[in-house]
Amino acid sequence: MTVNIQEALTDIVGPKGILTGEDVSQRLDGWMGAPQCQAKAIVRPATTEELSAVMKLCHQNDQTVTTHGGMTGLVGGAISSPEDVVVSLERMRNIIEIDAENRTLTAEAGVTLQSLQEAAEGIDLFYPVDLGARGSATIGGNIATNAGGNRVLRYGMTRDSILGLEVVLADGTVVSSLSKVIKNNTGYDLRQLFIGSEGTLGIVTKAVVRLRPKPRGEATALVAVEDFNHLTRLLSLAEGALSGGLSSFEVMWNDFYSLVTSFERHKAPLPASSPFYVILETQGNSDEAEQERLEVLLGEALEQELISDAVLTQSVSEREKVWAIRDDIEALLSLNPIHGFDISLPIPAMQGYLDTLRQDLDQHFPDCRLVVFGHLGDGNLHVIIGQVPMEDKKRLDEVVYRGLSPLGGSISAEHGIGHEKKPYLQYSRSENELSLMKTLKLALDPKQLLNRGKIFD
Amino acid sequence: MTVNIQEALTDIVGPKGILTGEDVSQRLDGWMGAPQCQAKAIVRPATTEELSAVMKLCHQNDQTVTTHGGMTGLVGGAISSPEDVVVSLERMRNIIEIDAENRTLTAEAGVTLQSLQEAAEGIDLFYPVDLGARGSATIGGNIATNAGGNRVLRYGMTRDSILGLEVVLADGTVVSSLSKVIKNNTGYDLRQLFIGSEGTLGIVTKAVVRLRPKPRGEATALVAVEDFNHLTRLLSLAEGALSGGLSSFEVMWNDFYSLVTSFERHKAPLPASSPFYVILETQGNSDEAEQERLEVLLGEALEQELISDAVLTQSVSEREKVWAIRDDIEALLSLNPIHGFDISLPIPAMQGYLDTLRQDLDQHFPDCRLVVFGHLGDGNLHVIIGQVPMEDKKRLDEVVYRGLSPLGGSISAEHGIGHEKKPYLQYSRSENELSLMKTLKLALDPKQLLNRGKIFD
Numbered sequence: 001m002t003v004n005i006q007e008a009l010t011d012i013v014g015p016k017g018i019l020t021g022e023d024v025s026q027r028l029d030g031w032m033g034a035p036q037c038q039a040k041a042i043v044r045p046a047t048t049e050e051l052s053a054v055m056k057l058c059h060q061n062d063q064t065v066t067t068h069g070g071m072t073g074l075v076g077g078a079i080s081s082p083e084d085v086v087v088s089l090e091r092m093r094n095i096i097e098i099d100a101e102n103r104t105l106t107a108e109a110g111v112t113l114q115s116l117q118e119a120a121e122g123i124d125l126f127y128p129v130d131l132g133a134r135g136s137a138t139i140g141g142n143i144a145t146n147a148g149g150n151r152v153l154r155y156g157m158t159r160d161s162i163l164g165l166e167v168v169l170a171d172g173t174v175v176s177s178l179s180k181v182i183k184n185n186t187g188y189d190l191r192q193l194f195i196g197s198e199g200t201l202g203i204v205t206k207a208v209v210r211l212r213p214k215p216r217g218e219a220t221a222l223v224a225v226e227d228f229n230h231l232t233r234l235l236s237l238a239e240g241a242l243s244g245g246l247s248s249f250e251v252m253w254n255d256f257y258s259l260v261t262s263f264e265r266h267k268a269p270l271p272a273s274s275p276f277y278v279i280l281e282t283q284g285n286s287d288e289a290e291q292e293r294l295e296v297l298l299g300e301a302l303e304q305e306l307i308s309d310a311v312l313t314q315s316v317s318e319r320e321k322v323w324a325i326r327d328d329i330e331a332l333l334s335l336n337p338i339h340g341f342d343i344s345l346p347i348p349a350m351q352g353y354l355d356t357l358r359q360d361l362d363q364h365f366p367d368c369r370l371v372v373f374g375h376l377g378d379g380n381l382h383v384i385i386g387q388v389p390m391e392d393k394k395r396l397d398e399v400v401y402r403g404l405s406p407l408g409g410s411i412s413a414e415h416g417i418g419h420e421k422k423p424y425l426q427y428s429r430s431e432n433e434l435s436l437m438k439t440l441k442l443a444l445d446p447k448q449l450l451n452r453g454k455i456f457d
Numbered sequence: 458m459t460v461n462i463q464e465a466l467t468d469i470v471g472p473k474g475i476l477t478g479e480d481v482s483q484r485l486d487g488w489m490g491a492p493q494c495q496a497k498a499i500v501r502p503a504t505t506e507e508l509s510a511v512m513k514l515c516h517q518n519d520q521t522v523t524t525h526g527g528m529t530g531l532v533g534g535a536i537s538s539p540e541d542v543v544v545s546l547e548r549m550r551n552i553i554e555i556d557a558e559n560r561t562l563t564a565e566a567g568v569t570l571q572s573l574q575e576a577a578e579g580i581d582l583f584y585p586v587d588l589g590a591r592g593s594a595t596i597g598g599n600i601a602t603n604a605g606g607n608r609v610l611r612y613g614m615t616r617d618s619i620l621g622l623e624v625v626l627a628d629g630t631v632v633s634s635l636s637k638v639i640k641n642n643t644g645y646d647l648r649q650l651f652i653g654s655e656g657t658l659g660i661v662t663k664a665v666v667r668l669r670p671k672p673r674g675e676a677t678a679l680v681a682v683e684d685f686n687h688l689t690r691l692l693s694l695a696e697g698a699l700s701g702g703l704s705s706f707e708v709m710w711n712d713f714y715s716l717v718t719s720f721e722r723h724k725a726p727l728p729a730s731s732p733f734y735v736i737l738e739t740q741g742n743s744d745e746a747e748q749e750r751l752e753v754l755l756g757e758a759l760e761q762e763l764i765s766d767a768v769l770t771q772s773v774s775e776r777e778k779v780w781a782i783r784d785d786i787e788a789l790l791s792l793n794p795i796h797g798f799d800i801s802l803p804i805p806a807m808q809g810y811l812d813t814l815r816q817d818l819d820q821h822f823p824d825c826r827l828v829v830f831g832h833l834g835d836g837n838l839h840v841i842i843g844q845v846p847m848e849d850k851k852r853l854d855e856v857v858y859r860g861l862s863p864l865g866g867s868i869s870a871e872h873g874i875g876h877e878k879k880p881y882l883q884y885s886r887s888e889n890e891l892s893l894m895k896t897l898k899l900a901l902d903p904k905q906l907l908n909r910g911k912i913f914d
Contacts, residue, residue: 099803099805101686101689101804101805102803102804102805102836103693103804104803145642146642146646148640148642152639152640154701156617157640159646159649160613160617169893173889173893174889175887175889175890175893176887176889176890177886177887177890178865179865179867180803180865181801181802181803181836181865181866181867181870182609182801182835182836182837183605183609183614183801183832183835183836183837183867183870183871184801184867184869184870184885185602185603185605185653185867185869185870185871185872185873185874186867186868186869186873186874186878186882186885186886187654187874187882187886187890187891187894187912187913188650188653188654188658188894188897188912189603189616189649189650189652189653190890190893190894192616192646192649192650193645193646193649193650193897195646195649196642196645196646197644197645201645212696213693213696213697214697215697215700216697229558232558236560236670239669239670240670240671240672240673240742241742242742243672243700243701243702243739243740243741243742244611244700244701244702244703244741245700245701245702246701282700283700284700284701285697285698285699285700344638344639344640344641345638346556346559346561346637346638347558347559347560348556348558348559375640378639378640379559379638379639379640380639380640408635408636408637408638409638410636410638410640410641410642410643411643412641412642412643413638413640413641413642414640414642415642416642416643417642417643417644421643425643425644428641428643429634429643429644430632430633430634432630432631432632432633433632433633433634433644433647434644436626436630436632436647436901437644437645437647439900439901440645440650440897440900442900443896443897443899443900444893444896455644455645456644
């Protein structure tokens with residue numbers, strides 16, 4: 001007997017909990033410019049119990065399920081097919097508990113990153129993960145993709161801020177690990193298994209996040225550096241001198257700094273004549289104390305000739321002007337069509353990789369523009385390649401990714417694999433690693449119903 | 458055809474690689490006072506390839522394998538039976554690579570924690586995980602048990618310092634994930650699956666650890682606190698004021714402080730009349746700078762009446778005297794027979810838990826002594842109960858552990874489950890969590906040959 005899946009789903013979640021027809025196709029499959037969503041239905045359970053029943057039904061009927069978070073992913077992780085049912089937790093947006101004393105917050109997966117950050121601020125605490133997409137991205141999506149962002153150097157990735165999880169498995173089983181303690185060596189760390197698995201092993205429904213003390217002051221400097229080796233020495237010096245206070249160490253290669261500061265909206269605080277620029281930011285107890293610590297550091301760095309020039313910002317507006325350079329993604333659009341890559345490398349291998357990449361690009365795409373910036377402290381580079389036609393994307397991907405493998409680099413530092421980077425996963429992972437991943441997938445989702453075809457086939 | 462397993466193993470590892478007979482029984486199954494080791498043989502492969510061949514052989518012959526690290530575990534994780542083969546990586550003690558610029562170190566699993574720490578210091582860097590057992594404990598054992606120790610507040614557990622792993626699975630497959638990058642969102646985080654799995658999913662053979670800048674100065678204070686609620690407020694204040702510099706926040710309940718300082722070898726820096734004492738330590742750029750930061754903090758804490766008294770140590774010897782109180786485990790032996798428990802709790806639940814525990818102990822063990830200290834910032838308490846006969850251990854375990862479950866506490870913060878805590882695992886983990894752990898075990902080790910009977914049956 002065939003079940004009418006739409007009817008059966010409606011029986012579980014009620015009419016408010018299901019979208020079909022045009023309500024489905026009006027949605028996009030991802031970020032700006034993504035294609036229309038295709039699916040039998042978008043199911044929007046209001047509780048973990050409803051989701052559990054939905055998954056049980058789908059499991060019994062061999063129905064594939066694609067998960068939607070805030071739809072801000074960059075690797076096509078949310079793409080579905082007309083045969084799929086899409087699950088979105090957009091109706092599970094409750095903050096369940098804020099424990100100021102224990103410094104934890106328990107939230108449903110559909111809560112946006114920004115709501116979560118604001119709830120933490122409401123009790124004078126701080127959730128450190130931060131991304132440009134904070135207004136739409138959900139904590140469930142952040143967990144599924146192990147989101148990184150602007151403060152990884154000091155606070156780590158999403159993985160490092162999650163204490164407990166509740167997850168619904170492919171067969172509807174609810175696994176509740178909503179632990180609120182930091183140290184918990186009691187068997188396998190199930191939470192870590194689900195974090196970063198891009199919804200292929202289970203659907204996160206609730207999470208306990210760890211909050212931190214809110215920084216009460218900060219200081220920001222922009223410095224010019226003449227030699228790649230000086231960058232790493234400067235990073236070490238800064239981490240030592242600012243002890244745990246260093247919150248950003250953002251490097252802009254000259255090609256990036258020159259391009260962005262060529263726009264009139266910026267007044268370049270330093271001339272665009274050095275090969276590297278770094279934004280240093282420290283957070284601590286008061287603006288004055290951090291300003292002083294950063295000043296001492298800059299003095300020492302000048303003395304050791306690690307930097308050739310420096311601007312220590314003296315006001316909020318000066319600070320914002322420096323960050324505006326780093327954040328001016330719009331300036332990059334002048335190189336359209338552009339292609340962004342998010343890669344990791346061991347720091348000593350970075351400059352060599354970029355030199356080779358530049359040569360390869362000159363050979364294969366003589367008209368292209370290469371622009372580089374990134375979180376050097378995390379080994380994470382954002383490589384932007386402009387003026388390459390969209391139809392050459394696959395060839396370009398090959399050129400960028402193939403050089404990473406011999407250097408121990410990663411084809412995805414923060415963004416994940418999803419659908420888009422799947423063909424290149426073997427550049428970062430060995431055959432035995434992939435085979436072990438597949439063993440785990442089959443153990444948890446033997447029918448391969450959850451986000452089928454994401455990460456690997 | 459039956460294989461003579463000892464002969465077949467000798468063929469793989471050579472005569473130097475295998476111990477049998479008295480060489481086995483001369484070893485202990487664990488720490489001080491543990492029983493003699495029982496096993497068919499102790500196999501000591503010299504390379505990953507040898508271990509892979511050993512595991513393949515054992516897999517083909519349904520031979521159970523127990524793993525030995527530095528034998529400093531506290532939960533009987535290394536206990537073997539006469540039917541087991543023991544694998545020890547004590548001949549795999551090479552540090553393979555030190556990358557000063559990338560701040561990573563790659564080591565074989567048999568390297569002791571202390572050797573690893575010293576190798577890092579040799580290049581003016583720092584491996585932050587530290588334990589009393591550093592001279593014997595191996596990095597492989599630290600990873601298998603996700604060791605914690607003295608600096609978790611600032612640097613996290615072993616889990617947070619491991620970038621890459623090489624693991625041999627139960628069937629001999631070598632999975633190499635020796636990544637040296639911090640950010641690597643390329644599929645499942647296999648490394649996290651093995652860390653803390655107590656050798657039941659695979660045997661760690663190599664690891665890439667993350668090194669940190671070496672702190673150049675520190676400052677230490679001992680303070681008296683009159684109210685449990687003031688402890689958490691002091692912690693928040695300290696984390697804020699010292700920004701990332703706070704490296705220790707060790708709380709001693711009065712029962713601990715009174716007992717230890719009653720010994721003549723200590724001169725109590727503060728009278729034993731307050732309910733709580735805290736050791737605060739900050740690490741940073743110079744002794745002077747940290748001293749100053751700590752002094753400002755203490756002033757603020759006194760003003761807010763969070764502390765009633767304080768001693769800011771002025772010299773290395775004064776600092777050592779304060780730490781000697783916290784570290785005087787010998788003083789606890791005066792309460793023999795003693796039983797140590799390593800538990801976690803959400804901070805707001807701690808005092809209530811201890812009050813109830815005290816009442817339960819009064820009822821069931823009226824002659825016992827309860828002594829408490831711990832890493833408050835991590836939610837981790839060390840609960841010492843003295844003057845309870847060894848034969849009452851099981852009853853005592855029940856009393857300590859049963860109260861944790863309703864409060865969301867953990868029966869093992871750092872030490873793991875091993876053999877000893879197995880009966881109580883259900884106090885920290887739900888049925889569905891345990892069932893998912895068993896699914897993972899069966900997926901990776903379907904014959905259940907690796908550390909059989911550890912963590913769960």
